[in-house]
Amino acid sequence: MSREGVDHALRRLRDERERISASLVELDQQQGIRLLKGARLTGETWRRWEDAQSRLTTMWLLFDAYQRVLDEAGELRERSPRPDVATLTELSGMLAGCSVELPDGEIPLEHRTLLGPQERRITLDEAVAMMSDAYEFVVREVSAADSAWTALLLPLEDAEESWRTATRLAHSLDGTRHPDLDRGGRELTALGRLVRTDPLSFVRNGHPDTGRLDRVRAALTSLGDELAGVARMRDEYADLVARVTAVVEETEQTERRAREAYTTALSKIYSPNLPAPSAGLGIALRDRLAALERLREAGRWVEMAGRFAELERAAEEALERARGDLRLSAGLLDRRGELRGRLEAYRAKAARLGLVEDERLTALDGEAREVLWTAPCDLRRATMVLGEFQRAIRASESETGTRR
CATH class of the missing domain: 1.20.1270 (Substrate Binding Domain Of Dnak; Chain:A; Domain 2)
Structure with a gap:
């Protein structure tokens, strides 16, 4: 590299180092990282967090090695205001050559011997690429756990509150153990332990599955509503x-x-x-x-x-x-009273039409009265007689109209 090339590379790499440093510090302070570090993890979440922690450690070790090379190159450049060819060659090797020593854990098996791992160095750019891969892996795993906790903890807390409410109600009602409540409490305890220590075990196809938790919460809510109804019944x-x-x-x-x-x-x-x-x-x-x-x-x-x-x-x-x-x-x-009323109505109609002297109507009237006012009353016979009475009135009414 020329002197100008060295200075340009130093400026670019120093700016890159500041951005990397800020990202690493921000990642280390991220809430999901703190939760994972403070939790007693198990199962799938523990396995994946172990991998993420290993990547995180390697990333910091790489950054330290990367930074040492960059600091040494900067000090050498400051000591040589007018660098000669040998200095420029050394600076070029540090800034563009394989100058960053890999941490032991990152040395592949083929580069190891019976006496231990052989030294392996990479360029500054390669170190940045490795740190970027590790950073993306850690962020992906932490985000997955954080998303799972975000989706699971709220329904879990709701279910636990439903259980506590139902338990208080059950105790206030008769003080005895409630089998459904005990069973729901045991299942909730197991689920709660799993949610808090292994949230990633609930992830299906990239999304947290809250099905079991929702069913327990719904059952406890229903039980709480039932007990609340019992309490209202007691009070009322x-x-x-x-x-x-x-x-x-x-x-x-x-x-x-x-x-x-x-x-x-x-x-x-x-x-x-x-x-x-x-x-x-x-x-x-x-x-x-x-x-x-x-x-x-x-x-x-x-x-x-x-x-x-x-x-x-x-x-x-x-x-x-x-x-x-x-x-x-x-x-x-x-029904008997209704038929009696209809008979009186038919008789009144016959009188209005001047049919009181009609022998047939008189006979039907007498038969209907006898049936309706004789005990026991034959309702079927009375209905038939009244039907005949009504038809006879209509026939007489039609004949009268025709004569007119």
Whole structure:
């Protein structure tokens, strides 16, 4: 190199050294690096971090060797304001030749002997290339672990908070162990240990897989919601019991009305084909309510919540069944009343049309009244007679209109 070439190379290399130094210091202070250094790693993350640490160490050793050569070249140039050929040759060898000694760990096997590794030197540019490769490897591995932790730690903390909340609720309710909660806690503990020590074991196709964690979190959240519902039931128990009791009382009243309507229908309606109404629904509900009260006295709120929900459903179903029984029996009596009302309406229409003296209508009127006001009432026969009555009125009305 000429003197100008040496000076130009020194300026370029010194500027390059400052940028490399800044990048290495920044990398060393990176949050992901500090997390990996402070964590007790296992599995895949430990293996990959070991490789990254080895590259990181080599990178610093290379940088030290690189810097020593550059410092020696700078000192030699400063001592020789007007360098001769020998000095320029030495400077050229330092700046462009194989002047950087590789750390032992970076010497390939083919360059080693039985007595130890042979000395191997590379150029400054080659040293920069090796440091760049190591830097990219370290950044890639640290970023992968940091991304995995970023994706996993938040759902893990949410799941752990859900477990703590559910545990406090379970303890406040009955103080007993909850099998699902214990099982979820054990699985969460194992997952938490794995997330904190081996986050890269969760990475699939380059992306963190939070599936297991999401399922545990969802199960614990659901369990927490369920226990919160039990706590609300405990706090609102008096109102809830009052509401269920009201349904039970209404069921009992409806059962009585259904039995009365059934008895009346049997005596008033001919061949009603009615099934016997349900009996004892209200009594059975009261027995279940009393059993729940014993659970409440024992403070077994979690067990009681499920049974209380079943009782609420059973009470609504029993009430609807009793109402259905009442509708069946009362419906027949209502049908008789409806037919009686239609008969009166037909008679009034016949009177308006001046058909009171019509023998056929008079006969149908008498037959309909006899059927509808005779117990038991044959509803089918009454319906047929009323149909004939209606058709007769329409026929007479048409004849009157034609004559006019």
